[in-house]
Amino acid sequence: MLLLERTKSSKLIMLESLMRRLAPADSDYSYFKESYQRQVAGFEGEKFVDREWFDMPNLGSHYLFFNYEFENKFGFPHQIDTLLLTTKFLLILEIKNISGQVDIDEDKHQMIITRPDGTLKSYRNPLDQIRRHSQHLILLTQLNVSLPIVGALVFSNPATIIGNVPKNFPIFHSSGLRFFVQKLLKNYPEILQEKRLEKLSGDLLSKLKRQEVKPTINLSRIKKGVLCENCHFQIEMKYQGGLWHCAECGCRNKKSILQAFHDYRVLVSNKITNSEFREFFGIESIDAASKILIRLGIETVGEKRGRHYLIPPDIFTK
Ligand SMILES: [Zn+2]
Incomplete structure (x- = not known):
């Protein structure tokens, strides 16, 4: 078995x-x-x-x-x-x-x-x-x-x-x-x-315990943002009218952000605050960021400025 x-x-x-x-x-x-x-x-x-x-x-x-x-x-x-x-x-x-x-x-x-x-x-x-x-x-x-x-x-x-x-x-x-x-x-x-x-x-x-392996490089060296899969993750997408848009190939969708969340979880942390989210995902408005985070329907800990969103391992399937 x-x-x-x-x-x-x-x-x-x-x-x-x-x-x-x-x-x-x-x-x-x-x-x-x-x-x-x-x-x-x-x-x-x-x-x-x-x-x-x-x-x-x-x-x-x-x-x-x-x-x-x-x-x-x-x-x-x-x-x-x-x-x-x-x-x-x-x-x-x-x-x-x-x-x-x-x-x-x-x-x-x-x-x-x-x-x-x-x-x-x-x-x-x-x-x-x-x-x-x-x-x-x-x-x-x-x-x-x-x-x-x-x-x-x-x-x-x-x-x-x-x-x-x-x-x-x-x-x-x-x-x-x-x-x-x-x-x-x-x-x-x-x-x-x-x-x-x-x-x-x-x-x-x-007693199964999965290891958490983080990269051994300074994270300032990694590309931030939501990256376009069509363009082999070379182009950063922009958030416009509720969708992620790639200026290179013209594709628009809601889902590309999940890949970026997954990468953030794997490379940086499974917790993210509103300001960390804006910084990594290239969003200026606090309200827009809150909307995106709330819409994901993921668990949070803490209140107000100390609030962290917990990125689950199965974020892809959300
Ligand atoms: Zn593209």
């Missing part, structure tokens, strides 16, 4: 907004663009592996969590690509979408990727990451039952060449996932009763 659907990570959501609002001439643009492209590739790779689960036979009672995030007892975040809870074991998958060859050196705790153009780059050892997740999951769920935690590193891109990697850790392509899971199901004994399994799945879900 799928308990947690695959969602974009907060980092990817933040980078999507940043790509709309950072000028290509900005000195950090290429850095963030590369990071954005890596996140997109990661997300696509995860979705590719997710498909393996939906026709996997004989899984028995189980709960699946995609992109499970929690905070450990020291307040540090963990993000697990896929978590499978069964009556016999808990499986943690780390999914990598990589083109080129991957070599992992356990003694040096490094992963080296050789790109198709021959360039080499070193990364954090993903096996260390999986072990770290396991240790903190045990503490999080207070697993006093001896449910084994198994980790595996899965490559989503069939073109990845798995080079020199440790023999004692499961590392394989996504097509091997079903065989690996079947082997675990065969080899591990039943430990949890159905009720305990259900309780544990509820405990895990209640």
